[in-house]
Amino acid sequence: MSDLGEMTKKRIRENGLPIIDEARTKAPLYVSMRELPLRFQFGTTKIQKFFDGLKEGKIYMTQCEKCTQKYFPPQADCPNCPDSSMNWVPLDGQGELLTCTMIVVKPSTFAHYDNYIIGVAQMKEGVRVLAWLRIDDPRKITPKMKVRLTTAKREPEGFITYEFVPE
Amino acid sequence: MRDVAIVGVGHSKFSNRFDVRIDELAWESAKDALKDANLSAKDLEFLIVGCTGGWSAESLPAVICSEYCGMLPKGSMRVEAACATSSAAVAVAYNFIASGYVDLMLVVGVEKMFESPNPVQIELIGRAGNYFWEFENFGLTFPGYYALHATSYMWKHGLKEEDLAEIAVKNHHYASMNPKAQFRKEITADLAMQSRYVAWPLKLFDCCPLTDGSASLILASESIAKKITDTPIWISAIGASTGTGNLSKRDMFTKLEYSGLESAVEAGQQAYKRAGIDPKNTAKHFDVASVHDCFTIAELMAYEDLGFCRRGEGVKLIREKQTYNGGLIPVNIDGGLKAKGHPIGATGCSMMYSLTKQLRQEYGKLAGKAAQATIKNGRALAHNIGGTGHYAYVTILSLEKPHT
């Protein structure tokens, strides 16, 4: 069982019930004893080539052999045709920044990172990609600035992902 | 198809409602709606509960709320469309009645967000996109998604952060009059401008709060609506559309020369067509509108997506105060999501609660004369967006029966 917090433990000791006072309104709150840990797992079989590519420094899109529609994020099935004959094409990496934001108030699972910049760029191949933009000074960001998409190791976890850097 | 009308409306206090469970909160507005329609729960044939959930303990809110509202053993279901949840619930209910399946039913929008701590709510809402490609590695947040739109708009049209602050000032102004609203204080543009960044370029005062609340509507078929009330508010048309999960795939967001939500444009066009309204220069057809202002930039984009003004001219509407009561088209004069609060699953019903009261000319009794729109056309519009243009619902309400 994860930590219930001092207040809840104290109330169980004192009153035999995990009912605490809400900090602002003082309304009585029953704190559930049942914490639900959630960590999802999803299949990568149909787009495993994308992840193999990251290990080789490549970022793949897919392109339908029939209708030539391009897909990023890459997908194995084309709903237009419908057909599943896809070409895997590595992106050249050259892009133009279309928009960005800097996340200051972070989700709890991102709290250990510094403020991060997320950008969307138009890639030379026609698809658009969303990723972090690694830049030393956010004030250097300009509309339509040239960026390069590259694989990168995310620390402290050490897994491979992709990000933009200024060209 | 039969015509369908709103014959009763109810609304809970919007706030951090630590004092109630989800079923108790649902009953607050359901009871209010039953009283408004002078009906009992036994008269109703079906209940649809709009609830997004995830942050609250009950996994089957429709069942828990049905029982607490005295609706057993009538049929029920839960409908989900993110922040457009209860507009989607109304769309389902509308079709239940129009098709002849039932004559009289209840729609309850309810959300109990504060059963989980603040960071958990932020985490869960941030996942409301294309999970692996936007959240898993890049940690987008709900303000972050709309911030991407705000930056895009600024780069295209020279929008300033000060302009967005003026939208917050307007909506706090009207929330100060609305006793159901979460925030009851006026703010100044200076205060909004001094607030800290949440997701640049959006600051704290550009964002709606997290909220607990419920709102209820009773819908009736044309065969009984007039027996229940002298002023049925008819559902004139509903438009609905779905946008790409991944924001980077939005053409309008990036490629085109303007910014907006493609799904909102599509939903609006569908609704205008069904209601027989000229889709250009639409503002003149409505006495009042509620648009989805989860962030200030969202209200600005809605003006343009709905055709209240031309592309790039939304800023002019706010600078000239044309969306205040008495202007070209009063927008969110109940405080909007921004200041009335945004209990995700209750918001659509809350919009229609305010618009129904406006069309009946009863809103002034609730919030004071200054917040009652002048009713000339007898028509109002609700624009309710789920996620960041992932779901879009546009509902047109009218004093006039759609089909004679």
Ligand SMILES: [Zn+2]
């Ligand atoms: Zn194809």
